[in-house]
Amino acid sequence: MALRNAVMAALLDGEASGYDLAKGFDASVANFWMATPQQLYRELERMEGEGLITARVVEQERRPNKRLFSLTKAGMEAVRAYVAEPPGRPTTIRDELLVKVQCADVGDIAAVRAAIGERMEWATAKLARYERLREHLLKGRTEDEYFAEAERIGPYLTLMRGIAFERENIRWGEFALRRLERRAMTTGGQGRATPET
Amino acid sequence: MALRNAVMAALLDGEASGYDLAKGFDASVANFWMATPQQLYRELERMEGEGLITARVVEQERRPNKRLFSLTKAGMEAVRAYVAEPPGRPTTIRDELLVKVQCADVGDIAAVRAAIGERMEWATAKLARYERLREHLLKGRTEDEYFAEAERIGPYLTLMRGIAFERENIRWGEFALRRLERRAMTTGGQGRATPET
DNA sequence: TGCGTTTATTCAACAAATTGACTAGAGGCG
DNA sequence: CGCCTCTAGTCAATTTGTTGAATAAACGCA
Structure with a gap:
């Protein structure tokens, strides 16, 4: 359940759709935590279910609708708790x-x-x-x-x-x-x- | 099935037991491909089943017996084939x-x-x-x-x-x-x- | 006019990785 | 004497991650 931390880190920059995150994580978090689209969509749904993020549906006329996610207060608290918790294991590099x-x-x-x-x-x-x-x-x-x-x-x-x-x-x-x-x-x-x- | 390539790379240095590999991959391959003991034991068995490596049981008097694995000819061929195949996806870092x-x-x-x-x-x-x-x-x-x-x-x-x-x-x-x-x-x-x- | 690409997401199946407990003898420490 | 650690591994359960395809509307270009 570490992907969610990366997702929350990305959402600190503001709202994003699953699709936004999928291609580059806004090009900054992707740098040190890449994930496939499916992984992200799944995790986003779970996080929504747990109240860490909320979705805002944006109806687009000439594009499929998209759901923009942003951190809730509970999500912010989760970020704080995560940052404070004892450092996780050393980096996993696989090259x-x-x-x-x-x-x-x-x-x-x-x-x-x-x-x-x-x-x-x-x-x-x-x-x-x-x-x-x-x-x-x-x-x-x-x-x-x-x-x-x-x-x-x-x-x-x-x-x-x-x-x-x-x-x-x-x-x-x-x-x-x-x-x-x-x-x-x-x-x-x-x-x-x-x-x- | 990429772990096996790392295992084969480690075995180029010579025989090793699952345990040897587990703690440090002889400290050189572990640098860019870490894995847990369970992962390694499982993969080693599969690889043995496929004839890529062979085990040599070393009976130890004051230690549990160990199985030292080494590459077979087929394993060597697999290494060659792997090196020649088109480059895999970019590094996955997760920090x-x-x-x-x-x-x-x-x-x-x-x-x-x-x-x-x-x-x-x-x-x-x-x-x-x-x-x-x-x-x-x-x-x-x-x-x-x-x-x-x-x-x-x-x-x-x-x-x-x-x-x-x-x-x-x-x-x-x-x-x-x-x-x-x-x-x-x-x-x-x-x-x-x-x-x- | 139609074909490929981009945006946006979902479903299902599978492969791989992680966690935690369990066995078992030896050596060392206090 | 009892406890902890090290070597050497196994088993099972669960969580993650990967692959491939399907849907669907709109854009662009040739």
């Missing part, structure tokens, strides 16, 4: 790419390099979006000014973590790519299964 | 801490700061272990020498990603802690639920 890199020596190095390249492209795109979001938050102010004036700083802090993460992805990708390239040159690109015992 | 930071403005800032502090301690400990593992792999050689001589470079590359990640955790933690401290001083430490509309 398929690193599993492949770990196996690179017995597999097709070119394939691993391709996978790293794709990750780097993805990271570059994400970084660009984050930087734009940062400029949007700063509105031309310096960081110090922002921290002095902004009513909320949480979203900025998490954004900065996302930026650092993607920059590291790119930096590491370059390093790994270089090293694997040299390795591919000396071995002929194909790792061996077992070194012919 | 409770960042959810809390996102909520910091409406919750107890002191609690968030405590959570960040705990994460930083954890990251520091992990970093120290990683650095020791790195020294162990390098065996006094330079990185260039290592890459030229080592039979496997995958584990080193993933280790470097882990090191970068933990360093970023610490660096960001210091930043966030500073900013939240100032905020706590000006607001009195407690965020407001709603600004009395």
